[in-house]
Amino acid sequence: MGYIGQRIPGRNNLRLARGAGQFTADVQMPNPCFMALVRSPYAHAEIEHVDVSAAQGLPGVIDIATAAEVAQATRPFSFARPPEVEVNLADMDGKRLREYALAERWVGYSGRPVAAVVAEDPNTAAEAAERVAVQYRELPVVASAEDALKPGSPGAIPGWNDNLVFHTRYAKGDAASAIAKAPGVITGRVQVQRHVPVPLEPRAFVADYSTRTGRLTMYASTQMPHTDRSILAGALGMASEDVQVIQPDVGGGFGCKVPGSDEEVLVAFFARRLERPVRWTEERSEYFLACGHARETWFDFEAGYREDGKLLALRIDAVADIGLPFGAWVQSSVTAYCLPCGYAVDHCEVSMRSVVTNKCKWGGYRGFGKEAASFCMERIMDRIADAAGLDRVEVRLCNFIPADAFPYGQVSGALLDSGNYQGAMAKLLALVDQEAFRQEQAAARTNGRCLGLGIGFELTPEGCSMPNSDFLQGWDGATVRMDPGGRVTVLTGVTSPGSGNETGIAMIVADELGVPLDTVTVVQGDTDRCPYGLGNFSSRSLMIGGSAALAAARELREKLLSVGAKMLDADPEDLELANGEIRVAAAPAPPAADAPRNPGGPAWSVPIRRVARKIYSHAFGAETAHVEPGLESTRYFRIGNVHHQPETEGRLSFYPTWPFMAVAVVVEVDVETGFVEVLRCAAVHDCGTVVNPTLVEANTHGGIAQGLGAALYEELLHDDAAQLLTTTLMDYTLPTAVEMPAELSVAHQETPTAATPLGAKGAGESGVAGPMAAVASAVEDALGVEGLALMTLPLKPERVWRSIREVAGAVQMGETA
Amino acid sequence: MRQPVRITVNGRELEADADTRKLLVNLLRDDLELTGTHFGCGTGTCGACTVMLNGRCVKSCCVLAVDADGAELLTIEGVANDAPHPVQQALAECHGVQCGFCTPGMVLSAIELLQDNPAPSDAEIREALAGNLCRCTGYVNIVAAVQLAATRMAQGDA
Ligand code: FES
Ligand code: FES
Numbered sequence: 001m002g003y004i005g006q007r008i009p010g011r012n013n014l015r016l017a018r019g020a021g022q023f024t025a026d027v028q029m030p031n032p033c034f035m036a037l038v039r040s041p042y043a044h045a046e047i048e049h050v051d052v053s054a055a056q057g058l059p060g061v062i063d064i065a066t067a068a069e070v071a072q073a074t075r076p077f078s079f080a081r082p083p084e085v086e087v088n089l090a091d092m093d094g095k096r097l098r099e100y101a102l103a104e105r106w107v108g109y110s111g112r113p114v115a116a117v118v119a120e121d122p123n124t125a126a127e128a129a130e131r132v133a134v135q136y137r138e139l140p141v142v143a144s145a146e147d148a149l150k151p152g153s154p155g156a157i158p159g160w161n162d163n164l165v166f167h168t169r170y171a172k173g174d175a176a177s178a179i180a181k182a183p184g185v186i187t188g189r190v191q192v193q194r195h196v197p198v199p200l201e202p203r204a205f206v207a208d209y210s211t212r213t214g215r216l217t218m219y220a221s222t223q224m225p226h227t228d229r230s231i232l233a234g235a236l237g238m239a240s241e242d243v244q245v246i247q248p249d250v251g252g253g254f255g256c257k258v259p260g261s262d263e264e265v266l267v268a269f270f271a272r273r274l275e276r277p278v279r280w281t282e283e284r285s286e287y288f289l290a291c292g293h294a295r296e297t298w299f300d301f302e303a304g305y306r307e308d309g310k311l312l313a314l315r316i317d318a319v320a321d322i323g324l325p326f327g328a329w330v331q332s333s334v335t336a337y338c339l340p341c342g343y344a345v346d347h348c349e350v351s352m353r354s355v356v357t358n359k360c361k362w363g364g365y366r367g368f369g370k371e372a373a374s375f376c377m378e379r380i381m382d383r384i385a386d387a388a389g390l391d392r393v394e395v396r397l398c399n400f401i402p403a404d405a406f407p408y409g410q411v412s413g414a415l416l417d418s419g420n421y422q423g424a425m426a427k428l429l430a431l432v433d434q435e436a437f438r439q440e441q442a443a444a445r446t447n448g449r450c451l452g453l454g455i456g457f458e459l460t461p462e463g464c465s466m467p468n469s470d471f472l473q474g475w476d477g478a479t480v481r482m483d484p485g486g487r488v489t490v491l492t493g494v495t496s497p498g499s500g501n502e503t504g505i506a507m508i509v510a511d512e513l514g515v516p517l518d519t520v521t522v523v524q525g526d527t528d529r530c531p532y533g534l535g536n537f538s539s540r541s542l543m544i545g546g547s548a549a550l551a552a553a554r555e556l557r558e559k560l561l562s563v564g565a566k567m568l569d570a571d572p573e574d575l576e577l578a579n580g581e582i583r584v585a586a587a588p589a590p591p592a593a594d595a596p597r598n599p600g601g602p603a604w605s606v607p608i609r610r611v612a613r614k615i616y617s618h619a620f621g622a623e624t625a626h627v628e629p630g631l632e633s634t635r636y637f638r639i640g641n642v643h644h645q646p647e648t649e650g651r652l653s654f655y656p657t658w659p660f661m662a663v664a665v666v667v668e669v670d671v672e673t674g675f676v677e678v679l680r681c682a683a684v685h686d687c688g689t690v691v692n693p694t695l696v697e698a699n700t701h702g703g704i705a706q707g708l709g710a711a712l713y714e715e716l717l718h719d720d721a722a723q724l725l726t727t728t729l730m731d732y733t734l735p736t737a738v739e740m741p742a743e744l745s746v747a748h749q750e751t752p753t754a755a756t757p758l759g760a761k762g763a764g765e766s767g768v769a770g771p772m773a774a775v776a777s778a779v780e781d782a783l784g785v786e787g788l789a790l791m792t793l794p795l796k797p798e799r800v801w802r803s804i805r806e807v808a809g810a811v812q813m814g815e816t817a
Numbered sequence: 818m819r820q821p822v823r824i825t826v827n828g829r830e831l832e833a834d835a836d837t838r839k840l841l842v843n844l845l846r847d848d849l850e851l852t853g854t855h856f857g858c859g860t861g862t863c864g865a866c867t868v869m870l871n872g873r874c875v876k877s878c879c880v881l882a883v884d885a886d887g888a889e890l891l892t893i894e895g896v897a898n899d900a901p902h903p904v905q906q907a908l909a910e911c912h913g914v915q916c917g918f919c920t921p922g923m924v925l926s927a928i929e930l931l932q933d934n935p936a937p938s939d940a941e942i943r944e945a946l947a948g949n950l951c952r953c954t955g956y957v958n959i960v961a962a963v964q965l966a967a968t969r970m971a972q973g974d975a
Pocket of ligand 2: 200251252498913914915916917918919920950951952953954
């Protein structure tokens with residue numbers, strides 16, 4: 001029996017629980033100095049003058065950089081391209097934006113770095129930064145997408161003729177006339193608020209530069225070390241060979257630790273300029289201001305449906321407030337690309353306008369736009385159910401893409417590899433006894449308690465692979481080597497921000513080589529040691545990096561078998577690798593295995609380490625001369641079901657695998673205060689073949705926590721001048737153990753994909769949209785007020801309380817409750 | 818301004834000359850190289866910096882190093898010697914660890930809870946850990962791990 005499919009806890013757990021993790025801020029370097037940044041207090045302004053004299057005089061200050069110096073020593077980012085790529089002069093429809101790590105003359109969001117200080121200790125650096133005097137001239141602020149789209153709106157970016165950066169459109173059939181003919185039509189707006197991922201570890205960078213070697217070493221809390229290397233080398237004008245990026249333990253990423261930040265470039269800039277280790281660890285307030293926001297999108301929809309709930313036609317006009325157009329604003333296009341998610345709609349029109357404002361850029365965040373799409377569709381399903389007087393589950397079942405219709409081409413051209421949504425829903429309903437709940441609900445009502453049940457479904461495609469992208473590719477590399485003692489090292493281009501894929505990859509390799517799991521070491525996150533890879537995003541590490549490791553291990557396996565066959569005087573086909581040995585498949589159980597098969601003849605089995613030793617130490621021998629020396633293989637894996645050649649393939653499809661989840665929550669709502677408590681949550685998740693259920697479930701638990709946070713608590717708020725109002729964890733509140741439901745379970749359905757050799761789809765990102773939708777649905781169910789539609793999150797007490805009172809009949813409901 | 822600080826950390830008496838602005842968390846991390854205590858917010862909200870000061874959990878980002886003068890401190894590095902503490906062992910086995918950034922703080926809060934209440938209910942565990950944020954696990958396996966540790970500690974077999 002192999003390891004795949006077994007419940008095995010993460011291999012780093014004990015080390016981390018003992019406090020022996022090494023996160024970037026823990027990396028010790030001799031004689032370090034510390035960076036602090038001067039950030040713009042205005043969302044939109046011209047910089048008239050920067051005076052550093054008061055900071056310069058402070059004892060302990062080592063260096064101060066102004067924008068002009070940084071501009072001279074580095075290359076700019078274009079919003080369309082990182083600096084190592086030849087800049088595309090047209091950028092996008094003639095709209096250009098070039099920015100250096102420090103703002104030279106213009107700031108476009110509050111929190112933008114304007115000057116940087118380095119000192120002997122962090123407190124002095126912070127004090128010096130405060131002494132830098134910057135004179136600004138305020139410009140008109142574009143504080144919302146609504147304002148940005150108004151005719152005559154001031155520009156969020158000077159020189160642009162409007163505030164639209166990208167317009168994504170997809171269509172199939174004739175939605176307008178189908179809606180006109182539909183028996184029932186509903187319209188409305190779904191709104192997803194602005195969020196941040198908030199990994200518990202703030203961003204951190206430590207860099208050193210050696211004049212002897214001319215090399216820069218960067219320790220970075222990053223998800224993508226190789227991409228990071230390219231960006232740093234490009235920004236500093238260095239050869240990428242001269243930059244080493246090391247990713248120590250990472251305290252969570254969730255998409256926000258992608259490379260290309262101003263702060264990281266500045267740390268590298270100072271390390272080279274001072275030839276001394278430079279450290280920077282983000283303050284939590286800086287995280288909220290400047291790391292990267294996500295998700296803020298509204299969806300205006302119009303849907304035509306049949307009496308039985310079948311969605312006949314759908315039009316969605318979406319607008320995303322992407323702040324400044326750096327970072328991961330492409331998430332808004334992904335939202336459009338996913339619509340209408342797991343539902344089959346014959347006539348569908350999707351429009352998504354990605355609009356710039358004077359807010360922080362977007363950064364990646366778990367779901368990468370898919371969560372907004374799913375949340376939108378789930379709300380539409382509930383609205384159809386309400387309008388048609390149907391059960392909310394029934395409406396979903398009658399609109400799901402049928403299980404036998406895969407691979408299924410969605411409106412955008414996306415080719416959904418596989419699925420069985422009805423199966424997941426059926427499995428969920430078997431876990432959640434709806435009838436029993438209705439009785440519980442009725443009983444609670446008589447005691448004045450309002451309980452509600454909500455169901456949500458999410459589609460979370462994984463393994464993003466965009467054409468011509470320097471970041472998002474669906475391939476990766478891995479090296480597997482066995483040393484003469486039989487120990488295995490796996491070096492991967494993928495990384496783990498704490499999600500556990502190193503454990504899953506070790507299991508895959510151990511199975512393929514038939515060796516004990518604890519003899520396999522996995523090395524990740526070092527550009528000097530690991531093969532080129534794209535790192536961690538889009539739940540790709542296990543399914544793509546694990547597949548690369550599998551391919552490399554397979555090569556080693558063949559060689560071991562070939563040599564083992566000679567040593568055992570057997571046919572390689574008759575051999576198996578397991579438990580650290582190569583044995584003749586028909587071998588009797590040990591201890592007889594060591595006995596000769598016939599007097600004076602070969603044995604039944606040989607330890608794999610002895611085969612390895614033979615390959616290393618006796619390369620010219622009879623058993624080994626027919627194979628190439630050495631036991632090392634590097635392989636690259638390109639995932640299936642990615643289609644980048646529309647001329648010949650008829651489609652552009654950039655997500656290879658399409659995992660999904662059905663989820664139910666039970667909430668209790670306090671009608672007097674609007675306070676919502678989540679009592680129970682159950683989910684059925686399908687990511688194809690499950691390599692390690694423990695890891696998939698644990699990741700999904702975390703996703704659900706983030707989904708519940710989004711549903712009930714989390715929201716970035718700005719004032720009219722685009723000043724961020726939520727800059728601490730006391731304002732942007734995350735769920736604690738108390739807010740999480742006492743009962744939370746995740747079950748699996750396994751619908752394998754053909755896109756990977758093991759049938760595994762991406763896992764880890766799932767869990768956000770389903771709970772968002774299910775909570776909204778459950779709160780409506782709990783209140784039972786006709787016409788109540790909670791289309792905007794988070795469902796903070798105030799919002800629920802107001803919503804209750806805004807709809808007619810609310811007062812009676814309060815009385816009957 | 819600097820001031821001498823004398824503290825006992827994990828049983829060792831130490832003396833440091835600390836900047837009066839220095840936070841206890843930074844004294845531990847930067848001067849004593851005890852980097853198992855993490856810094857996640859600086860506002861007392863996340864709990865990553867949790868240590869025990871004179872036997873009670875505190876957020877070491879909210880204590881000035883000079884205010885810890887004369888105190889006895891226990892950090893994650895000191896909760897166990899060779900064998901891990903039952904809470905650490907249970908967190909590893911129950912996979913109550915993902916990125917591990919919150920984990921040292923969780924361990925200390927859980928140890929404090931189990932000192933006060935050796936047989937807590939799930940709700941009591943959640944209450945006791947409410948000052949420690951985790952963004953990875955949804956707390957599911959952490960709560961299970963603390964229960965497992967409590968059971969084992971009660972049986973004395975850990
Ligand atoms: S760093 Fe002390 S509570 Fe967050
Ligand atoms: S394990 Fe990552 S924050 Fe808790």
